[in-house]
Amino acid sequence: MIQISFKTASKRTFKKALEAHRPALYKIAWSWCHDVTLAEDLVQDTYARALKNRSQLKDLTKLKPWLARILVNLHADYFRAKKEYVELENKHLMSDLDPITLASREESIQLVRYAISQLNDKQRKIISLIDIAEFSYAEVAEILDIPMGTVMSRINRARQALKEQLENIERQQLEKQIEKKLSQTTPRLRRVK
Amino acid sequence: MTFKKYKSLSDETLNALVDNEFPAAERSELLAHLQTDKVSKERACEISYLKDRVKTAYSDIPQPTSQVKVKIAKRHLYRMVSSVFFALVVVALAVVGLNGTYNSENNRSTTQTASSNDSQRLVVLDPDGRAQNLSQNNSEELRVVFHVSSTTRLSANELLDDIEGLLEQSIKDNQKIRVEVVAHAEGLDLLRERLSTEKPRITALSKQYPELTFVACLNTIDRIKRENGIDVKLISEAESTQSGVAYVVMRLQQGWLYIQV
Numbered sequence: 001m002i003q004i005s006f007k008t009a010s011k012r013t014f015k016k017a018l019e020a021h022r023p024a025l026y027k028i029a030w031s032w033c034h035d036v037t038l039a040e041d042l043v044q045d046t047y048a049r050a051l052k053n054r055s056q057l058k059d060l061t062k063l064k065p066w067l068a069r070i071l072v073n074l075h076a077d078y079f080r081a082k083k084e085y086v087e088l089e090n091k092h093l094m095s096d097l098d099p100i101t102l103a104s105r106e107e108s109i110q111l112v113r114y115a116i117s118q119l120n121d122k123q124r125k126i127i128s129l130i131d132i133a134e135f136s137y138a139e140v141a142e143i144l145d146i147p148m149g150t151v152m153s154r155i156n157r158a159r160q161a162l163k164e165q166l167e168n169i170e171r172q173q174l175e176k177q178i179e180k181k182l183s184q185t186t187p188r189l190r191r192v193k
Numbered sequence: 194m195t196f197k198k199y200k201s202l203s204d205e206t207l208n209a210l211v212d213n214e215f216p217a218a219e220r221s222e223l224l225a226h227l228q229t230d231k232v233s234k235e236r237a238c239e240i241s242y243l244k245d246r247v248k249t250a251y252s253d254i255p256q257p258t259s260q261v262k263v264k265i266a267k268r269h270l271y272r273m274v275s276s277v278f279f280a281l282v283v284v285a286l287a288v289v290g291l292n293g294t295y296n297s298e299n300n301r302s303t304t305q306t307a308s309s310n311d312s313q314r315l316v317v318l319d320p321d322g323r324a325q326n327l328s329q330n331n332s333e334e335l336r337v338v339f340h341v342s343s344t345t346r347l348s349a350n351e352l353l354d355d356i357e358g359l360l361e362q363s364i365k366d367n368q369k370i371r372v373e374v375v376a377h378a379e380g381l382d383l384l385r386e387r388l389s390t391e392k393p394r395i396t397a398l399s400k401q402y403p404e405l406t407f408v409a410c411l412n413t414i415d416r417i418k419r420e421n422g423i424d425v426k427l428i429s430e431a432e433s434t435q436s437g438v439a440y441v442v443m444r445l446q447q448g449w450l451y452i453q454v
Contacts, residue, residue, distance in 0.1 A: 026254075026256075026257075027251060027254060030251075030254050030255070031251050031254075036255050036256070036257050036258070037257070039257070040257040049348075053348075053351065056351070108246065108249070108250070109249065109250045110250075112246050112247055112249075112250035113250050113251075116247070116250075127247060128251075130212060131244050131247040131248055132247065132248065132251045136212075136214065137209065137212065137214050152205040152208065152209060153205060155208050155212070156204045156205050156208050159208065159240060159243055159244075160204075162243060162247075163239070163243060166243075166246075
């Protein structure tokens with residue numbers, strides 16, 4: 001008899017463990033696409049695949065990085081299937097973000113989100129995995145399937161790029177504000193007889 | 194993680210420090226170093242500030258509404274129902290085909306009897322441990338058709354692992370075997386020159402095991418050409434058939450073991 005069996009943990013235990021990671025996973029997905037529907041869809045697909053392939057996970061304590069790795073692959077598959085990587089990505093990211101009209105209370109938050117949306121995919125992913133999902137460098141190396149040294153150099157470059165983006169946007173905003181103020185305060189010339 | 198004692202710390206080291214990647218002893222040493230290195234200290238503060246801003250920016254994000262959840266749930270349900278429906282159609286066709294074959298064989302020769310006790314019985318379990326299709330192989334040769342209708346890097350790799358394992362085991366047991374991998378719809382990516390993530394492995398496996406055949410669906414290739422204007426190029430190991438589904442049905446009628454991927 002040839003038997004292909006995939007049982008490791010009981011399905012109920014596994015599902016419970018999955019649910020515990022749902023908010024974190026959704027946050028990662030959302031930080032990549034800034035789109036509620038797409039993020040939820042990616043998380044749902046991640047769950048479906050995780051359930052299907054749960055036998056591959058030998059250690060339940062490594063569930064979160066394992067799920068993140070599935071999410072990374074699904075995200076790449078999604079854009080590869082669409083074959084509209086740049087256009088679609090920009091459309092999703094730009095839809096509700098306008099740096100010039102940002103309200104003051106949410107300004108900093110929106111500014112950072114906008115700046116992150118302007119990074120390339122690799123930079124955005126590594127920042128979200130380390131800063132938002134709080135994975136260690138070793139876990140990120142496993143999730144993205146890259147050497148540890150690459151993780152170190154990539155996070156460094158990503159943060160530098162993010163810093164430059166933020167500075168550019170903030171400078172643009174400042175110039176706009178000054179321009180606006182000047183146009184309001186400059187006295188109109190009066191003809192004197 | 195270790196760091197070299199330079200006068201000024203590298204950006205990578207500072208990032209790792211902010212990300213708490215160093216063991217406690219080294220971390221303390223580095224923090225002490227920063228007290229005497231103003232440039233590095235300033236840079237570390239910048240990184241830390243940036244990290245905090247990112248964390249704050251994503252601490253409260255828009256959550257999916259119930260409408261979105263229902264929409265996605267419906268889509269997943271639709272996918273599931275479609276695959277179940279497809280599986281039922283394939284099984285139904287196979288049963289009809291097998292009955293036809295059995296009846297016609299009986300008509301040809303009344304001396305022939307089915308000897309199910311002697312045949313090898315194969316049980317394939319899905320991830321939930323449920324048996325899928327029970328297949329009986331009356332010939333000495335074990336014949337398995339893998340039906341690939343969607344694939345990703347992860348599942349393609351897993352599929353090839355399973356196939357390799359099966360071939361290895363069979364050869365070891367002196368069991369004659371034939372394995373065919375039929376790819377259609379999204380599964381065709383496995384055999385596409387430009388998109389296949391497993392090309393080197395498929396080449397190696399095909400060379401090593403002449404019993405293994407990869408078959409691509411021409412209908413899918415035509416559809417891609419028609420809808421997207423893309424001329425699909427297959428990897429050199431791939432053979433082709435007009436309809437992948439019809440091919441799988443034919444194999445089922447011939448008594449092959451069916452595994453859906």
